[in-house]
Amino acid sequence: MAFREEHEIHKRRFSRNIGLGLILVAFVGLVFGLTVVKVTLVGQKQGFDHVVRPELLPQEAKP
Amino acid sequence: MSDTNAFVQTGDAGFGDYFALLKPRVMSLVVFTALVGILVAPVGVHPVIGLASILFIALGAGASGSLNMWWDADIDAVMHRTKNRPVPSGRVTAGEALGFGLALSGISVVMLALAANLLAAGLLAFTIFFYAVVYSMWLKRLTPQNIVIGGAAGAFPPMIGWAVATGGVSVESVLMFAIIFMWTPPHFWALALFMKEDYSKAKVPMLTVTHGRKSTRAHILVYTILLIPVAVGAAFTSIGGPFYLAVAVVLNAVFLLGAYRIWRRDEMQAEADGYLVEKKVFRFSLYYLFLHFGAFLAEAVLKSYGLGGW
Numbered sequence: 001m002a003f004r005e006e007h008e009i010h011k012r013r014f015s016r017n018i019g020l021g022l023i024l025v026a027f028v029g030l031v032f033g034l035t036v037v038k039v040t041l042v043g044q045k046q047g048f049d050h051v052v053r054p055e056l057l058p059q060e061a062k063p
Numbered sequence: 064m065s066d067t068n069a070f071v072q073t074g075d076a077g078f079g080d081y082f083a084l085l086k087p088r089v090m091s092l093v094v095f096t097a098l099v100g101i102l103v104a105p106v107g108v109h110p111v112i113g114l115a116s117i118l119f120i121a122l123g124a125g126a127s128g129s130l131n132m133w134w135d136a137d138i139d140a141v142m143h144r145t146k147n148r149p150v151p152s153g154r155v156t157a158g159e160a161l162g163f164g165l166a167l168s169g170i171s172v173v174m175l176a177l178a179a180n181l182l183a184a185g186l187l188a189f190t191i192f193f194y195a196v197v198y199s200m201w202l203k204r205l206t207p208q209n210i211v212i213g214g215a216a217g218a219f220p221p222m223i224g225w226a227v228a229t230g231g232v233s234v235e236s237v238l239m240f241a242i243i244f245m246w247t248p249p250h251f252w253a254l255a256l257f258m259k260e261d262y263s264k265a266k267v268p269m270l271t272v273t274h275g276r277k278s279t280r281a282h283i284l285v286y287t288i289l290l291i292p293v294a295v296g297a298a299f300t301s302i303g304g305p306f307y308l309a310v311a312v313v314l315n316a317v318f319l320l321g322a323y324r325i326w327r328r329d330e331m332q333a334e335a336d337g338y339l340v341e342k343k344v345f346r347f348s349l350y351y352l353f354l355h356f357g358a359f360l361a362e363a364v365l366k367s368y369g370l371g372g373w
Contacts, residue, residue, distance in 0.1 A: 012077040019078030030115055034178055037111045 076159070080149040084132055084160055085125025085167075092352070093124040093220045099356040100224020100239060103302045103363045108228045115178040116227040120220055123171035123187045127216065129164030130195035133157050135203070142261040164195070175227075183226040190219040204266075207273040211286075214247025215240075221356070238297040239359070245290035246352055249283045249322060253345040256280070256325070257338035280326045283344075287322035291315045294355060302359050304372045310358040314351050321347055 046056060097120045101113050108116070132139065132150050140151035149155035155163075168191050176184035198213035206212075218240045225236035255262055255271045256279060262269040270279045294315055298308035321344035328340060365371030 009075050012075050015078045016076065016081070019082075030118070033111045034115050037109050041109065 076149060076155045080154045081163065083149050084129040084155065084163060085122075086128030086131075087125075089128060089217070090121050090124050092217070094121050095353070096239070096243065096356055097121070097220040097224035097227075099360050100221035100226075100236065101228050102224075103235070103359050104225050104228030105301065106228045106230075112178055113227070116175060116183065116224070119171045119175040119178060120187060120223050120227075122167055123175070123191055124220065126164045126167035126171055127191045127194040129160050129167065130191070131199045133160035133164060134195070134199045136160075138265040138267060142265050144258065144261055175223075179227040180230050182230055182232075183223050186219060186223045186226055190216055190223070193219075204268065207268045207270040209268065210251045210270075211248050214244050214251075217247060218243035235297075235300050235302045238293060238300060239302075239356075241293045242290070242297065242355060243352065245286060245293050246348065248286040249290070249318075250345065250348040250352075252279050252283050252286075253325065253341050253348060256333070256341045257345075276330055280328070284322045284326040287319055291319060297359075299373075301372070302362060304362040304365065306365060306371065307355075307358040307362050310354060310361075314354055317347065318344075318351050 046053065048056065094117055097117055098113075101108055101116065132148055135145075136148075136150040136157050139145035139148050145151070150157050150160050168188075172184050172188045172191070175187050194213070194216035198209065198216055202209045202212050221239035221243070222232065222236045225239070226232065252270060255269045256276060259271055259276075263272050270282055274282075295308070295311045297303050298305075298311055321340070324340050325344055333341060362371040
């Protein structure tokens with residue numbers, strides 16, 4: 001026996017929930033894609049992070 | 064606004080009802096013109112950033128549509144064309160439409176700022192404010208020039224698209240704005256001529272109601288004449304070219320002829336043939352706008368092959 005009778009209103013709620021779910025998934029995908037693109041466009045960046053990195057030291061001019 | 068709480072909710076809304084709050088048909092024009100604004104700009108945009116920007120511009124336009132449906136629920140209920148919208152039909156409450164519109168406004172503006180730049184987001188925020196507050200709340204019920212000023216809201220998307228790509232405003236983006244701005248009055252007044260019952264019933268001061276139909280016909284002709292130099296003049300900027308010029312000359316000649324025929328007719332003639340000319344001009348006006356922006360796009364494509372432009 002069904003837990004409760006299926007009503008037209010349940011179908012409408014179901015469509016709303018599915019729609020919202022799909023939109024949220026698409027939004028997450030879009031923000032992820034945007035993040036990847038933004039980070040890629042900036043390119044490689046290096047900064048001091050408490051580890052000695054010789055390539056970050058200013059180069060002395062060779063005589 | 065009358066008491067919109069008077070609309071009795073008939074049950075839970077489905078997904079489609081919330082989608083209908085975004086005015087998807089208006090949104091399609093917004094998407095197209097914003098896309099053209101991005102693609103014709105001299106600065107390239109990464110496809111993902113372009114796609115995201117278009118989505119957020121469309122979402123912002125949809126948000127203003129939802130706010131408009133919240134405020135205008137009383138008008139929508141008496142107009143035949145709009146009485147089945149989600150709020151007057153009782154599928155969505157007015158409060159839900161307001162909340163939905165406000166939430167989407169915030170999301171769309173913040174996300175456009177993150178995806179593109181602050182200028183584009185600022186223009187989108189101003190567009191939403193202009194449509195929801197200046198047009199819907201203030202001018203629509205106050206002046207018969209409501210369509211003229213309200214048309215600015217629909218004219219911003221290509222300018223926002225251009226701002227997404229370039230981060231600025233230029234002559235080209237102002238001209239794209241001006242084309243839609245000047246096109247809106249003759250387009251809507253042609254519609255108002257054959258949808259007369261609706262606007263009178265809703266007590267919206269459309270030009271047809273306040274100044275009469277003869278005056279409206281004259282207004283259509285005058286605005287069409289003012290539109291021509293803007294539409295044709297855009298051919299001589301960096302987004303135009305010989306192809307655009309040819310398309311614009313033909314389209315404007317046909318539109319002007321239609322406006323002239325509307326002006327020449329009186330109500331007797333219009334009633335006799337069921338507003339045939341007015342309906343034709345209204346339908347043509349849709350193609351007019353689509354083809355102008357299509358021609359901008361074609362020029363951009365031709366330029367990429369070294370053919371377009373002057």
